[in-house]
Amino acid sequence: MAALRYALLYSDESAEALYEDGVRLLLSPCGTEFVYETSEPRAHPLQTPHRSRHRTEFATSSCLDRVLQVLDFRNKFSGCPFIPLSILPPEKTVSHLSEISGVTWPRLEDNEFVGGLEGGGVKVSSLDGNANLYMSALKKEFLVEFLCQLSCKTPALNPESQSQDLLPHPLRYGERIPETGNKIPSSKGRSGSKYSSSVIQVMDDLRFAKHGFRYSWLVQRFSVSCCPAEFYYPMSVALRFLNRSSENEPRDGDTPTGSETTGEPENFREGAGSVLPKALPLTCRRTHLHRWNFCNPGMSSTFSMPLKVAVCGDVTYRFFFDGAGCVEIYPGDGSVFVSDGSCLGKYFKHQFLNEGTKLTEERTYMASDLPPDKPRAVYSVRALITQAVRFLEMSCKAKLSLNRLSDTCCWKPGVDTEHVGLPELLEQSFIPGKGRFAVYSDNVVLVNYLDGVTLHTVWNFAHFNKHEKGQVKGPINISPHLKNGFGWCQLNFPDGAAKVVQLESPGDYSSYIKAVIAWCVQIDDTARKRTVAPLGKENWSVEAELQKIQRFQFLVQNSTAVKCRDLSSVPVRSRRDENALREISCEMNIQSVLQKTSKAIQDIDLLLSSRK
Structure with missing residues (x-):
């Protein structure tokens, strides 16, 4: 098999891969179908390559290795994996007598399940050993390895209930997975087609699955800035363990809890459970939503959708437009380039671990003014950032296109299969x-x-x-x-x-x-x-306020002090007369102010009535 030139994962989780021998493979968002494209070595550039569309579970030996490679790439970065039994090697499958739907994560103080690694990272294992989380010392990315049940056929259910049943629902903090012991679930009351790929043979008399449920160890990569809900608790445990190790804090019982120091939940002392992601079914009910990009692979600006992940050799590019709003580059040496916030694609921060001091160092690069390459460098910083900016521009161009079909996906819930709603x-x-x-x-x-x-x-x-x-x-x-x-x-x-x-x-x-x-x-x-602030519970109106002002004006106008308007003509002969005139002028100023306020309130009332 030829070497992989690049692999792309789009925002709808459809994948595309191009090999050095010109073979191109396109995978649907759900993974159930793929298009295999081959071209002759001496063919004309305008000649249409040979394309064939296949079901993934029925892939032949001519393209099986490539399909497994692209499928593994998709499952590593996708929210819901697709794992067909028919094309998996036998050594990658595991049989269990009980169904594994979730795991319980340990407490922060459980040294048996939470421990450090040689490179300064941390490993968090579930209590039953069915899931493990690995995080490096940079605290930017983590790996999750867990047992995932293989894809199976679906019964005749409504599409909405089917999609809702496929998506994982995380448990709340402190909530544990209900223990079922070693009881084997009964096969009665279940659809035989639903479990046809996971249960090999069922004995009706003993209600016993001969080979149990089929699982496979699945490895997924997630960014700390965009963590799914089902793995948020173990990620928080790993982060707190690394922070505690870097600060050289004691791990005794006198250490303050997370809620006393950083406001973290109390279940760091109790543990929590989470539901593991479920694999998508073997068949897709919405194959008409599968879109294939048949553009020339030599063109560099033909992205039909925004990118989610791009792998070029040992370098991995990750783009987050909807969640954290950042771009991450992993060169493969353990370091990471990050561009986030309002400087998306303008500035990149290079974070790496100093081998001597074991501390995290940081350097900032400007995309428009990159330094020259070093002679004996492992990789070119200029080439990495330039390629990331190029991917970002092409993704932005696809995201800013007026194609409304980019918001649809065949396996996500809430998809309108009849039409795509237009904005207002x-x-x-x-x-x-x-x-x-x-x-x-x-x-x-x-x-x-x-x-x-x-x-x-x-x-x-x-x-x-x-x-x-x-x-x-x-x-x-x-x-x-x-x-x-x-x-x-x-x-x-x-x-x-x-x-x-x-x-x-x-x-x-x-x-x-x-x-x-x-x-x-x-x-x-x-x-x-x-934007008008909400009024109180009392019934406030402009007319009532005007009536109050009119009453006050009537009292002022009929007072004895205001009636003496001719006092200004009287010669001032004493200090007492001057004080009296000041009082009269103050009363007249109050009257003028009240008249202006009354006129302003009338204008406001007229404006409000015209808007109704």
Whole structure:
């Protein structure tokens, strides 16, 4: 088998791999189908390669090794794996007499299950030994190794209930997995087709599974900045163990608990359980949602969807647009490059462990001004960051495209198979000399300039398009940590060319970028001013307040002090007369102020009635 040139995992968890001999393999999001593409060595570049579509569980020996390699890559970074029994080697399967649906993680003080590794990392094992978590000393990524039940056929259930049953549901802190002992679940009351690949033979008299349930050891990689809920507790235990080891804190009983020091939950002293991820079924009920990219693999800007993971040799690139909002690069030597926050793709922090001091060091690189390569360096920092920025630009271009099918996935719950809902137009305005500006319910901003240029971006509004609780009304797929929303925009020119530009570094396109930023800030500021604080429980009205002011004016006008208006003509002969005149002038000032307040309240009442 030829060497792997690159492997890509998209946001919908579909995979693509290209080999050195020109073979290209495309895997569906659920993993049940793949497209095998081959081309002759001396074929013309415009000649269409030979393509064949197959079921994954029926892969032949001609492409079996490549399918297993791409499937292992997908399962390593995917939320729900796909593990068919028919193509797995026998040594990779494990039989158990009882069903393993979850594990119980240990306490922080259990030295038998929580311990350090040679390189400064930590290992956290479950109490039953069915799951292990490994974290390096950098505390940026961790591996989870657990027993995962093999994929099986699904019964005739509703698609919504099927997808809900496939997704893992994590337990709460302190909640343990119910113990079933060594009892074997009865085969009655279950669908035979559902367990056809996990239960080999069932004896009806003894209700006993001869070979039990089939499992396989699965290894998955996760980032600490985007951890799934089912592994959050063991990840927190590993982080706290590393922090305690770095600070040389004693591990005796007098050590303060997590809630006393950092506000962490009390179950570090009790342990917690979590439900393990389940494998997807062998068949997909929504194969019509499988999309295949048949573009020329030599083209470098043909991503149909944003990237999630890219592997080129020993280097791994990870992109998080919806969660943490960061880019991570793992060169393979244990270090990591991270670009996050509002500087996504602009600055990269290189974090590595010093072999001498065993401490974490950090260096910052600017993507637009990278240093030259060192002569005897293991890898090129310039090449790594340049490739990451190129992947990021292509992912942003795919994310900013107007293709609404990128939000669908065949195995995720809540997918509308009939149609894809279009966003609703919320605000639209025409600025003379600029063009037409519009914003939609998913916070997508579209601008049509007068010179024919079109701009498309996503803006993170603070007040516009918000519920009363501060939540976005429409669906939005950006990270809340990114400043000004997505941080990138796409410019489409009249000649058909397109360019992805950073909002903070517009360059020659500053006139377009400044116009859209000013308009977004303006409508967000207008929405902030329109936001009225909720009134109290009392029945407040403008008319009642006006009546109170009128009563007060009547009392002031009919008072004896105000009636003496001709006192100003009397010659002032004593200190007493001067004080009296001051009191009269103060009363007249109060009257003028009350008249102005009454007029302002009438204007407010008129404005409120016109808006109703």
